[in-house]
Amino acid sequence: MAEAAAPKKLTIFDLQAKVDRGEKIFQVTAVDYPTAQLVDRSGIDCILIGDSLGMTALGYSGTVPVTMDEMIHHAKAISRAAKRSLLVGDLPLGAYHASTADAINNAMRMLKEGGTDVVKLEGGEDFAPIAEAVVKSGVPVMAHIGLTPQLVSKLGGFKVQGKSAETGVQLLKDALAMEEAGCFAIVLEAIPDRVAQVITDKLTIPTIGIGAGPHCDGQNLVLHDMVGLFDRFTPKFVKRYANCWDVIGKALADFQEDVHKGQFPLAEHSFTMKEDEYQAFMQKVAKG
Numbered sequence: 001m002a003e004a005a006a007p008k009k010l011t012i013f014d015l016q017a018k019v020d021r022g023e024k025i026f027q028v029t030a031v032d033y034p035t036a037q038l039v040d041r042s043g044i045d046c047i048l049i050g051d052s053l054g055m056t057a058l059g060y061s062g063t064v065p066v067t068m069d070e071m072i073h074h075a076k077a078i079s080r081a082a083k084r085s086l087l088v089g090d091l092p093l094g095a096y097h098a099s100t101a102d103a104i105n106n107a108m109r110m111l112k113e114g115g116t117d118v119v120k121l122e123g124g125e126d127f128a129p130i131a132e133a134v135v136k137s138g139v140p141v142m143a144h145i146g147l148t149p150q151l152v153s154k155l156g157g158f159k160v161q162g163k164s165a166e167t168g169v170q171l172l173k174d175a176l177a178m179e180e181a182g183c184f185a186i187v188l189e190a191i192p193d194r195v196a197q198v199i200t201d202k203l204t205i206p207t208i209g210i211g212a213g214p215h216c217d218g219q220n221l222v223l224h225d226m227v228g229l230f231d232r233f234t235p236k237f238v239k240r241y242a243n244c245w246d247v248i249g250k251a252l253a254d255f256q257e258d259v260h261k262g263q264f265p266l267a268e269h270s271f272t273m274k275e276d277e278y279q280a281f282m283q284k285v286a287k288g
Protein backbone atom coordinates (compact mmCIF):
# COMPACT_ATOMS: atom_id res chain seq x y z
CA MET A 1 0.00 0.00 0.00
CA ALA A 2 1.31 3.46 -0.88
CA GLU A 3 2.41 5.55 2.10
CA ALA A 4 0.51 8.79 2.74
CA ALA A 5 2.41 11.74 1.28
CA ALA A 6 4.38 13.75 3.86
CA PRO A 7 2.75 17.10 4.60
CA LYS A 8 4.30 20.08 2.85
CA LYS A 9 6.67 21.93 5.14
CA LEU A 10 5.76 25.61 5.49
CA THR A 11 8.31 28.31 4.69
CA ILE A 12 8.61 31.99 5.53
CA PHE A 13 7.14 32.71 2.08
CA ASP A 14 3.97 30.76 2.92
CA LEU A 15 3.41 33.08 5.88
CA GLN A 16 3.63 36.19 3.72
CA ALA A 17 1.38 34.51 1.13
CA LYS A 18 -1.25 33.85 3.81
CA VAL A 19 -1.24 37.51 4.81
CA ASP A 20 -1.43 38.57 1.16
CA ARG A 21 -4.53 36.37 0.80
CA GLY A 22 -6.04 38.08 3.84
CA GLU A 23 -5.63 34.98 6.04
CA LYS A 24 -4.33 34.97 9.61
CA ILE A 25 -1.10 33.28 10.76
CA PHE A 26 -1.31 30.88 13.73
CA GLN A 27 1.72 30.46 15.98
CA VAL A 28 1.87 28.36 19.15
CA THR A 29 4.71 27.85 21.62
CA ALA A 30 5.36 24.14 22.27
CA VAL A 31 8.00 22.61 24.51
CA ASP A 32 8.50 18.93 23.71
CA TYR A 33 7.83 16.02 21.35
CA PRO A 34 4.17 15.27 22.20
CA THR A 35 3.06 18.91 22.42
CA ALA A 36 4.82 19.64 19.12
CA GLN A 37 3.08 16.65 17.48
CA LEU A 38 -0.30 17.96 18.63
CA VAL A 39 0.42 21.47 17.38
CA ASP A 40 1.91 20.31 14.07
CA ARG A 41 -1.03 18.01 13.29
CA SER A 42 -3.61 20.66 14.20
CA GLY A 43 -2.63 22.84 11.24
CA ILE A 44 -0.86 25.61 13.19
CA ASP A 45 1.55 27.44 10.85
CA CYS A 46 4.49 28.08 13.19
CA ILE A 47 5.73 26.25 16.25
CA LEU A 48 7.71 28.58 18.45
CA ILE A 49 10.31 26.91 20.62
CA GLY A 50 10.07 29.86 22.97
CA ASP A 51 12.27 30.54 25.93
CA SER A 52 9.02 30.63 27.94
CA LEU A 53 9.80 26.91 28.23
CA GLY A 54 12.03 28.05 31.09
CA MET A 55 8.81 28.56 33.05
CA THR A 56 6.44 26.01 31.52
CA ALA A 57 8.87 23.09 31.25
CA LEU A 58 11.85 23.85 33.50
CA GLY A 59 10.29 25.58 36.52
CA TYR A 60 12.30 28.82 36.38
CA SER A 61 10.56 32.00 37.52
CA GLY A 62 11.25 33.71 34.17
CA THR A 63 13.13 33.35 30.90
CA VAL A 64 16.38 34.98 32.08
CA PRO A 65 18.16 31.78 33.23
CA VAL A 66 17.43 29.82 30.04
CA THR A 67 20.59 28.76 28.18
CA MET A 68 21.35 28.00 24.56
CA ASP A 69 21.94 24.33 25.45
CA GLU A 70 18.51 24.08 27.09
CA MET A 71 16.86 25.66 24.04
CA ILE A 72 18.63 23.24 21.71
CA HIS A 73 17.69 20.25 23.87
CA HIS A 74 13.98 21.13 23.46
CA ALA A 75 14.34 22.20 19.82
CA LYS A 76 15.78 18.77 18.93
CA ALA A 77 12.74 16.98 20.38
CA ILE A 78 10.32 19.37 18.69
CA SER A 79 12.03 19.13 15.32
CA ARG A 80 11.65 15.34 15.46
CA ALA A 81 7.89 15.85 15.86
CA ALA A 82 7.12 18.67 13.45
CA LYS A 83 6.51 17.64 9.86
CA ARG A 84 4.60 20.64 8.55
CA SER A 85 4.85 23.71 10.77
CA LEU A 86 7.63 26.26 10.38
CA LEU A 87 9.94 25.88 13.39
CA VAL A 88 11.01 29.09 15.10
CA GLY A 89 13.85 28.78 17.63
CA ASP A 90 14.10 31.49 20.28
CA LEU A 91 17.60 32.77 21.02
CA PRO A 92 17.81 33.13 24.82
CA LEU A 93 19.27 36.00 26.85
CA GLY A 94 23.03 36.18 26.34
CA ALA A 95 23.01 34.32 23.03
CA TYR A 96 23.15 37.44 20.84
CA HIS A 97 23.84 40.40 23.09
CA ALA A 98 27.62 40.62 23.24
CA SER A 99 28.49 40.55 19.54
CA THR A 100 27.23 39.83 16.06
CA ALA A 101 29.62 36.86 16.00
CA ASP A 102 27.83 35.36 19.03
CA ALA A 103 24.48 36.02 17.38
CA ILE A 104 25.47 34.34 14.11
CA ASN A 105 27.13 31.37 15.86
CA ASN A 106 24.10 30.77 18.09
CA ALA A 107 21.62 31.23 15.23
CA MET A 108 23.61 28.64 13.24
CA ARG A 109 23.63 26.30 16.27
CA MET A 110 19.86 26.63 16.55
CA LEU A 111 19.46 25.53 12.90
CA LYS A 112 22.22 22.91 12.79
CA GLU A 113 21.77 21.29 16.22
CA GLY A 114 18.21 22.27 17.13
CA GLY A 115 16.77 21.59 13.68
CA THR A 116 14.71 24.79 13.53
CA ASP A 117 13.99 26.66 10.29
CA VAL A 118 14.45 30.20 11.61
CA VAL A 119 15.33 32.03 14.82
CA LYS A 120 13.58 34.67 16.90
CA LEU A 121 15.25 37.36 18.95
CA GLU A 122 13.93 40.05 21.28
CA GLY A 123 14.76 43.71 20.76
CA GLY A 124 14.01 46.81 18.72
CA GLU A 125 16.14 49.53 17.12
CA ASP A 126 19.15 48.77 19.35
CA PHE A 127 19.22 45.18 18.11
CA ALA A 128 18.62 45.93 14.44
CA PRO A 129 22.36 45.66 13.53
CA ILE A 130 22.52 42.25 15.25
CA ALA A 131 19.38 41.05 13.47
CA GLU A 132 20.74 42.32 10.16
CA ALA A 133 24.00 40.42 10.62
CA VAL A 134 22.13 37.18 11.35
CA VAL A 135 19.85 37.67 8.32
CA LYS A 136 22.90 38.39 6.12
CA SER A 137 24.53 35.18 7.38
CA GLY A 138 21.57 33.34 5.84
CA VAL A 139 19.36 32.68 8.87
CA PRO A 140 15.84 34.14 8.69
CA VAL A 141 14.97 36.17 11.79
CA MET A 142 11.61 36.77 13.46
CA ALA A 143 11.82 39.90 15.61
CA HIS A 144 10.05 40.36 18.97
CA ILE A 145 9.24 43.79 20.45
CA GLY A 146 6.99 45.24 23.13
CA LEU A 147 7.12 43.23 26.33
CA THR A 148 10.43 41.43 25.93
CA PRO A 149 10.61 39.12 28.97
CA GLN A 150 14.40 38.65 28.74
CA LEU A 151 14.76 42.35 29.66
CA VAL A 152 12.20 42.21 32.48
CA SER A 153 14.57 43.99 34.91
CA LYS A 154 15.06 46.89 32.53
CA LEU A 155 11.29 47.10 31.91
CA GLY A 156 10.54 47.02 35.66
CA GLY A 157 8.35 43.91 35.44
CA PHE A 158 6.04 42.09 33.05
CA LYS A 159 4.20 45.26 31.97
CA VAL A 160 2.24 46.34 28.92
CA GLN A 161 4.53 48.46 26.71
CA GLY A 162 3.82 51.47 24.49
CA LYS A 163 0.94 52.92 26.49
CA SER A 164 2.06 56.55 26.07
CA ALA A 165 2.28 58.47 22.78
CA GLU A 166 6.07 58.59 23.13
CA THR A 167 6.59 54.91 23.88
CA GLY A 168 4.04 53.95 21.21
CA VAL A 169 6.10 55.89 18.63
CA GLN A 170 9.26 54.17 19.87
CA LEU A 171 7.62 50.79 19.28
CA LEU A 172 6.79 51.83 15.72
CA LYS A 173 10.44 52.86 15.21
CA ASP A 174 11.56 49.52 16.67
CA ALA A 175 9.28 47.61 14.32
CA LEU A 176 10.39 49.59 11.26
CA ALA A 177 14.07 49.11 12.21
CA MET A 178 13.62 45.35 12.48
CA GLU A 179 11.83 45.24 9.11
CA GLU A 180 14.63 47.33 7.59
CA ALA A 181 17.14 44.87 9.13
CA GLY A 182 15.57 42.13 7.01
CA CYS A 183 13.42 40.29 9.58
CA PHE A 184 10.68 38.24 7.88
CA ALA A 185 8.05 38.71 10.63
CA ILE A 186 7.70 40.37 14.02
CA VAL A 187 6.08 39.37 17.30
CA LEU A 188 4.29 42.20 19.12
CA GLU A 189 3.87 41.29 22.79
CA ALA A 190 1.64 43.09 25.30
CA ILE A 191 1.09 46.40 23.55
CA PRO A 192 -2.13 48.44 23.07
CA ASP A 193 -4.31 47.16 20.23
CA ARG A 194 -4.30 50.49 18.34
CA VAL A 195 -0.50 50.77 18.47
CA ALA A 196 -0.33 47.21 17.08
CA GLN A 197 -2.80 48.20 14.36
CA VAL A 198 -0.66 51.15 13.25
CA ILE A 199 2.48 49.00 13.27
CA THR A 200 0.69 46.31 11.25
CA ASP A 201 -0.48 48.91 8.72
CA LYS A 202 2.97 50.48 8.35
CA LEU A 203 4.95 47.26 7.99
CA THR A 204 5.06 45.02 4.96
CA ILE A 205 6.22 41.97 6.95
CA PRO A 206 3.63 40.03 9.01
CA THR A 207 2.97 41.01 12.62
CA ILE A 208 2.17 38.21 15.07
CA GLY A 209 0.48 39.43 18.22
CA ILE A 210 0.39 38.07 21.74
CA GLY A 211 -1.54 40.50 23.87
CA ALA A 212 -1.54 42.99 20.99
CA GLY A 213 -5.20 42.95 19.94
CA PRO A 214 -7.04 41.64 16.88
CA HIS A 215 -5.45 43.74 14.11
CA CYS A 216 -2.17 41.81 13.85
CA ASP A 217 -1.56 39.53 10.87
CA GLY A 218 -1.34 36.53 13.17
CA GLN A 219 -1.71 35.41 16.77
CA ASN A 220 0.60 33.54 19.14
CA LEU A 221 -0.34 31.70 22.33
CA VAL A 222 1.75 29.52 24.62
CA LEU A 223 0.26 26.00 24.51
CA HIS A 224 0.58 25.49 28.28
CA ASP A 225 -1.40 28.70 28.88
CA MET A 226 -4.15 28.00 26.34
CA VAL A 227 -4.78 24.44 27.53
CA GLY A 228 -4.42 25.22 31.24
CA LEU A 229 -1.28 23.23 31.93
CA PHE A 230 0.51 25.91 33.93
CA ASP A 231 -0.61 26.74 37.45
CA ARG A 232 1.43 29.84 38.32
CA PHE A 233 -0.35 32.67 36.50
CA THR A 234 -2.33 33.38 33.35
CA PRO A 235 -1.72 36.71 31.61
CA LYS A 236 -4.82 38.78 30.74
CA PHE A 237 -4.25 38.20 27.02
CA VAL A 238 -4.58 34.43 27.26
CA LYS A 239 -7.78 32.65 26.32
CA ARG A 240 -7.98 29.27 28.02
CA TYR A 241 -9.43 26.63 25.67
CA ALA A 242 -9.06 23.64 28.01
CA ASN A 243 -8.23 22.86 31.60
CA CYS A 244 -5.64 20.10 31.34
CA TRP A 245 -4.40 20.75 34.87
CA ASP A 246 -7.73 19.56 36.29
CA VAL A 247 -8.05 16.72 33.75
CA ILE A 248 -4.62 15.32 34.65
CA GLY A 249 -5.15 15.97 38.37
CA LYS A 250 -8.40 13.96 38.23
CA ALA A 251 -6.69 11.11 36.34
CA LEU A 252 -4.00 10.92 39.05
CA ALA A 253 -6.61 10.89 41.83
CA ASP A 254 -8.70 8.25 40.02
CA PHE A 255 -5.62 6.04 39.55
CA GLN A 256 -4.90 6.08 43.28
CA GLU A 257 -8.52 5.36 44.15
CA ASP A 258 -8.71 2.44 41.68
CA VAL A 259 -5.52 0.84 43.05
CA HIS A 260 -6.74 1.38 46.59
CA LYS A 261 -10.11 -0.30 45.80
CA GLY A 262 -8.60 -3.14 43.77
CA GLN A 263 -10.18 -1.81 40.57
CA PHE A 264 -6.84 -1.48 38.80
CA PRO A 265 -5.22 -3.44 37.31
CA LEU A 266 -7.99 -5.77 36.09
CA ALA A 267 -7.60 -8.90 33.95
CA GLU A 268 -7.63 -6.76 30.81
CA HIS A 269 -4.47 -4.99 32.02
CA SER A 270 -2.65 -8.20 33.11
CA PHE A 271 -0.62 -10.91 31.36
CA THR A 272 -1.54 -14.57 31.73
CA MET A 273 0.37 -17.85 31.62
CA LYS A 274 -1.03 -21.06 30.05
CA GLU A 275 -2.52 -23.35 32.69
CA ASP A 276 -0.05 -26.23 32.08
CA GLU A 277 2.92 -23.85 32.30
CA TYR A 278 1.49 -22.45 35.50
CA GLN A 279 1.13 -25.94 37.04
CA ALA A 280 4.72 -26.80 36.07
CA PHE A 281 5.91 -23.49 37.44
CA MET A 282 4.16 -24.12 40.80
CA GLN A 283 5.69 -27.61 41.02
CA LYS A 284 9.15 -26.13 40.54
CA VAL A 285 8.42 -23.50 43.16
CA ALA A 286 7.27 -26.20 45.59
CA LYS A 287 10.47 -28.26 45.01
CA GLY A 288 12.50 -25.16 45.76
Ligand code: KIV
Pocket residue numbers: 029048049050051052053090144187189210220222
Ligand atom coordinates in the same frame (compact mmCIF):
# COMPACT_ATOMS: atom_id res chain seq x y z
O1 KIV B 1 8.86 32.35 24.58
C1 KIV B 1 7.74 32.52 24.06
O2 KIV B 1 6.82 31.67 24.14
C2 KIV B 1 7.55 33.77 23.34
C3 KIV B 1 6.15 34.16 22.99
C4 KIV B 1 5.48 34.69 24.21
C5 KIV B 1 6.11 35.10 21.84
O3 KIV B 1 8.48 34.48 23.10
